[in-house]
Amino acid sequence: xxxxxxxxxxxxxxxxxxWIHLDASAGMQVPEQVATxxxxxxxxxxxGPGGAFPASQRAEAxxxxxxxxxxxxxGGDPAGVVLGxxxxxxxQRLAEAMGSGWLIGDELAVSRLDHQANIAPWLKxxxxxxxxxxxxxxxxxxCELPAxxxxxxxxxxxxxxxVTAASGAVGTRPDVPKIADIAHSAGALMVVDASAAAPFxxxxxxxLGADIIAVSASAWGGPAVGALVFxxxxxxxxLPACSLDPGTRGPERLELGAHAYPMLAxxxxxxxxxxxxxxxxSGTRRERLQTSLSSAKSYQAGLLAKLISELRAIRxxxxxxxxxxRIPVLAFTIADMKATDAIVALADRGICAxxxxxxxxxxxxxxxxxxxxxxxVGLAHYTTSSEVDxxxxxxxxxxx
Numbered sequence: 163x164x165x166x167x168x169x170x171x172x173x174x175x176x177x178x179x180x181w182i183h184l185d186a187s188a189g190m191q192v193p194e195q196v197a198t199x200x201x202x203x204x205x206x207x208x209x210g211p212g213g214a215f216p217a218s219q220r221a222e223a224x225x226x227x228x229x230x231x232x233x234x235x236x237g238g239d240p241a242g243v244v245l246g247x248x249x250x251x252x253x254q255r256l257a258e259a260m261g262s263g264w265l266i267g268d269e270l271a272v273s274r275l276d277h278q279a280n281i282a283p284w285l286k287x288x289x290x291x292x293x294x295x296x297x298x299x300x301x302x303x304x305c306e307l308p309a310x311x312x313x314x315x316x317x318x319x320x321x322x323x324x325v326t327a328a329s330g331a332v333g334t335r336p337d338v339p340k341i342a343d344i345a346h347s348a349g350a351l352m353v354v355d356a357s358a359a360a361p362f363x364x365x366x367x368x369x370l371g372a373d374i375i376a377v378s379a380s381a382w383g384g385p386a387v388g389a390l391v392f393x394x395x396x397x398x399x400x401l402p403a404c405s406l407d408p409g410t411r412g413p414e415r416l417e418l419g420a421h422a423y424p425m426l427a428x429x430x431x432x433x434x435x436x437x438x439x440x441x442x443x444s445g446t447r448r449e450r451l452q453t454s455l456s457s458a459k460s461y462q463a464g465l466l467a468k469l470i471s472e473l474r475a476i477r478x479x480x481x482x483x484x485x486x487x488r489i490p491v492l493a494f495t496i497a498d499m500k501a502t503d504a505i506v507a508l509a510d511r512g513i514c515a516x517x518x519x520x521x522x523x524x525x526x527x528x529x530x531x532x533x534x535x536x537x538x539v540g541l542a543h544y545t546t547s548s549e550v551d552x553x554x555x556x557x558x559x560x561x562x
Contacts (some may be wrong), residue, residue, distance in 0.1 A: 165457040179343075184513060196384055199428045224352060224422055227427075228245055228427075238367055243389055247386065249388035253280060257284050265293075269296055271284070271323040280355040280376070298341075304483055304484045320349070327522060328491075331474050333490065357381050359489055361381050373394070374393070376391075383435065439543060440453050462545070495534065501518065504517065511559075
């Protein structure tokens with residue numbers, strides 16, 4: 163495997179600002195090839211689909227290329243790829259469409275580990291028929307989401323199990339295949355939000371057991387575009403359409419209005435960027451994605467282990483959670499210091515980080531707001547060992 167972080171850093175013009183960007187949990191910076199693809203598409207003549215002239219055909223080609231790129235990323239079928247402005251909007255459309263057939267007494271399962279994007283739409287959809295909500299709870303010591311608890315959450319009335327492939331708050335990667343086995347044994351559909359996981363590991367929706375998987379291109383430096391991928395494209399035609407044309411078939415049933423074609427061109431370029439993270443990767447784009455993301459996973463696992471070990475060695479710093487499997491995202495608290503003050507001090511040292519100091523999401527379950535909040539950092543493909551060292555030194559200085 164050849165993961166050359168110096169080469170990768172050269173692909174990102176934004177890194178020339180001199181800051182240490184440990185803010186990847188909010189989305190990575192944009193590679194030059196993505197910015198170029200978007201600007202090129204904005205300059206080219208592009209029209210609506212359905213015409214016999216080149217500008218219309220170009221629009222159709224961009225949409226087709228975007229569906230194929232996302233399918234290659236997750237191991238899905240292009241015919242099952244729904245495109246939209248972002249994951250929260252797409253999951254809201256999905257929940258509304260699926261929820262239209264639910265009845266009182268039906269059930270859904272969501273988890274405390276998930277981002278609100280994969281919780282709120284299901285809670286809202288459950289309100290209309292009076293469907294019951296079952297919660298997957300996290301282990302507050304490790305931040306794991308135990309799969310065994312789903313045995314007691316499932317029944318024959320369970321319609322959907324919504325779970326994250328990885329937490330963008332504390333990094334935990336739950337045992338999604340095990341949860342999917344339990345869900346499928348009850349006849350429920352498995353909806354997996356892989357937005358936080360997709361930049362850091364190869365995704366295979368069949369191996370995960372996902373019936374529907376969601377990804378967000380901005381997570382890996384792509385444009386503001388989201389996608390849902392259906393393992394069985396025929397399921398789309400069994401859902402009520404939210405399209406302006408109720409007679410549409412396939413992915414267009416959950417797509418509303420015209421596509422942002424330049425953004426879709428950038429989406430394709432961003433998946434190609436992921437496929438080239440390992441410059442020795444060869445074969446089809448799907449094969450190159452698997453090789454490149456495996457290389458990225460190994461590289462970042464080393465950085466994350468170093469960061470966790472060194473932060474834990476600092477007096478009065480507590481790293482939140484101890485999950486066995488995780489992506490390179492972590493949160494930590496500093497005794498007698500508010501997280502909001504800590505990130506200001508880090509910014510003074512040229513380090514980008516976030517503070518979570520309100521009781522929401524996974525941090526609400528952990529009671530983080532009661533101790534002044536947590537500092538949250540996320541590594542990226544372009545993060546170096548030197549930058550990890552600078553973060554550790556800056557945090558150590560805060561305790562002096």
